[in-house]
Amino acid sequence: MKMTLFKQMMKVNMRGFLNYAFGSAFYILLMFWLYPGIAKNAEAIDSVVDSMPEGVGRAFGLNGFGSAEAFISGEFYGLILVLILSIVCVQLATKLMAKLVDQGSMAYLLSTPTTRGQIAFTQAAVLTTGLFLILAVTTIAGFAGNAWFLGDDYALDTTKFIQMNAAAFLLFFAVGGLSFLVSSLASDEKKALGIAGAITFGFFSMDLLGKLSVQIEWIRNVSVFSLYRPADIINGDAHMTASSITLAAIGLLSFSLAVVLFRRRDLSL
Structure with a gap:
């Protein structure tokens, strides 16, 4: 890794990282802040959720409102954070290589x-560091919210x-790796952005559709998002070790392929 390039790229992208983090x-x-008000009516809200089709609850992470972590697992980790970090991965991976x-x-x-390998590896490190920074700030904010609003x-x-x-x-180490792989092989910024976006949100859509209907639940098996199950973590049903190893392997393989293939590609095309 080229530390001079890493520091410069972190400086250039820090404002974007902080915007997403905050x-x-x-x-x-x-x-x-919302949860105390929700908790007072948790039973009534749960009864409404229970009356919905099972697929709707699974698709949108409606995991009950009896605890703070159950509420945020569905309302934040199941949707809002996924959308935020999906956009980060696609845009940043494209900016770091194809652009x-x-x-x-x-x-x-x-x-x-500076060799091609050093450049690709450094840019991959910038993307990974950015994702870590965003989630670190999110985690700290969660603990602050717990202290301020829940006590x-x-x-x-x-x-x-x-x-x-x-x-x-x-999850987003894996998604970021796939987006980075696309960006490393593309010479056109718009094409890289389109392909990476189609892959990322295509996987997200397949996971969502698979949750909605038992008949097409098999479609989730081809989506990397199926390995991310915050509701199962809350319920104690998630096989964290297997999912973690798989996601880490996908990310490492994608980033490694990106570095190797970028070293070999003809940039004159």
């Missing part, structure tokens, strides 16, 4: 004493809360 922090604080090739900036970087009145299972954040990081 946006995510705002939403999770909002969830904690540089498209605009000719990659040629400038290659004119310095001793509504207990938060901190172990499950941390597990949800760890699972989210691993």
Whole structure:
């Protein structure tokens, strides 16, 4: 990894990282602020949720409102955070690789004493660090929200809360790796953005559709999002070890392929 390039790219992208991080922090604080009011009517709301088709509850992470972590697992970790980080992965991966090739900036970087492998590895590290920063700020905001809005009145299972954040990081380490792989092979910024977006939101849509209907539940098996199950973490049903290893392997393989293939590709095309 080229530390000079890493520091420069982190400086260039830090504002974007912080914007997404504080946006995510705002939403999770909002969830904690809302929960005390929700908890007072939890039984009534749960009865409404129970009256809905089972697929709707599964699709939108309606995991009950009896505990703070159950509420935020569905309302935040099941949808809002997924959308935020999906956008981050697609946009940032495209910006870090395909955009540089498209605009000719990659040629400038290659004119310095820096190899293609070093550039690709460094950019991958920037993407991973950005994702970690966003989720770190989100986690800290969650603990702050627990202290400010819940206190001793509504207990938060901190172990499950941390597990949800760890699972989210691993999911988007994998999604980011796939987007980065696409970006590393593309010479056109718009094409890379379109393909990476189609893959990411295609996987998300397949997972959502598979939850809605038992008849097409099999479609979830081809989606990386099926390995991310915050509701199962809350219920104690998630096989965290197997899912974590699989997501980590997908991310590592994708980033590694991106580095290897970028070293071999013809940038004159």
